[in-house]
Amino acid sequence: MIEPGQLILLISHKGKRYLRKLEAGGEVHTHDGKLLMDEVAEAGFGQYVKTHLGKSYLVLKPTLHDLIKGVKRQTQIMYPKEIGYLMMKLGIGPGSTVIESGTGSGGLTTALAWFVGDTGKVITYERRADFYKLAGKNLERVGLAHRVEQVNRNIEDGFLHSGADALFLDVRTPWEYLGAIPDAVIPGAMCGFLLPTVNQVSDLLRGLEDGPFAELEVLEILVRRWKPVADRLRPDDRMVAHTGFLVFARYMEQPEVQPLPGDEPEGIPDSALSDEDPDDAPVTEDDPDALEV
Template sequence: MNKYNSACFSGIDKVYGRKGLVKNAMQETEESTQHEKSEYIQPGDLVLIVGKDHKESIVRIFEGKEHQSHNGVLQHNQIIGKLWGSTVYTHLHVAYQLLPPSLEQLIRGVRRATQIIYPKEIGYMLMKMNIGPGTRMIEAGTGSGGLTLALARMVMPYGHIYTYESRPEMQALAQRNLEEIGLAEYVTFHVRDIAEGFDQRGVDALFLDVREPWFYLEQVHAALKGGGFFGCLLPTTNQISELLRNLGPHNFGHVDVLELLIRSYKAVPDRLRPYDRMVAHTGYLVFARALLPLPPEIPDEPNTGKPEKPAYAADLFEQQNFKKEGRNE
């Protein structure tokens, strides 16, 4: 197991006197994060450019380049050295705000050839499956790489994502998306049918985004460590039922099934109300834990018909009788 996985995420380690390792690992993570978040925009930064019409563009900034829009041209040299949150103007004098993109905006902004998993599912899944710095995780069904992006962002700088996709063109698209954002170094891309199994063993978590996940539970269990986290996204209830029938026989337990709904509101103080439309059903999430096989059963002792008291209970009972009778040993 990656040493930083246990250092960053095992509260048990604190009990057993590994506070120094925990502190050092967390301090290194904090320092690297602070280094990335300069208050001034630098060449190579990803910048969220937002116009007055609330249209957004995510652009990587380079000296001498320019960003073109229907509202005019923004020179990258205008942006370099500006404070985050500043406003700049195109050559047509149209204002744009410069913001650091959030993880949710990065996911929505990836080039896609397939439907991506929505951020509302991703956010819950990250907590439910205990994903963080140092986690080693397998993802199957890479698609356009939206989930892969989120996973890589969460496990960096010490963890790693192993993602599997059977279609070479989709894996190539996902890899380009991760490279453009600068997270490809935390991901290993495999082009393979997962029926052949996974190369990794003892990973912390595994997530499937495939049509018939129940066919691959043996391969999933072989890749997970004992107690590891399994997750799956499915669009229909009949798929969930089939998966549930197969989880127990493959040594998975502690199963949860859920659906997440988010309703956005118009942020107008005097006319606060929900938007007329919402993205309702996007998919069902199924979670489980990988369990070790049960040990052989111990034969039961002959039943005398009376429940046997534990030894400590029998001793206590005898002491009470001695006190009632005024006897002392």
């Protein structure tokens, strides 16, 4: 029995998808006729219901993946391969407060709102009014708007918020806004960036090197799909070869404090904070990076 207010995903035998919030007594008007939400609620997830024209629809509990696929978009949106990694690196989870800009169509905003839960907060900046409105509608539709504070403002003018746990910039010239970060996040906060060209990556790295940032990282994520055929197993013929470069840095108040002669070092070198290959290192019990806890 599905509860009112829960999101449901309805899929026709042709693959047509309808994302709705369950309402007692409600109806869904599909290309194949009308579905009664009460019948959907009674059937339950993973079951089939029929329209008044007798067409079968599968009822599913949508995953975040489904929600993001359903975002109405007027901009390029981020791919799951980058989004998942981002959550790990930025430390996003239930209770996190995160600042994002620009909002765009709200694809990443949806993911951030999903993961911060009801105890967290997403603050998202967008200077274009049309995107601001579009994202608002998208968030409303998937029932996550209450976790998001949308701001229709150019971040050139700075961020209005402070003390965020993490920050993500998906803008064309992020190096122009680095100066606004210290007032927006807590010291030690992780900052992420997504950029399509290597020229932009170079420009951003120059900005980060000049500012209060440490642990710089640049990486790409590639997903290689295989044809799921047991006896003729092989990779797909083609794949997505490029979406963007992910850049990460930690905001540090004193990233390069130098030791005084005859005194103890006050700061820590970048190399001490960032293990060369943090994700990829085969880690064993005697790993020098292993925590002493």
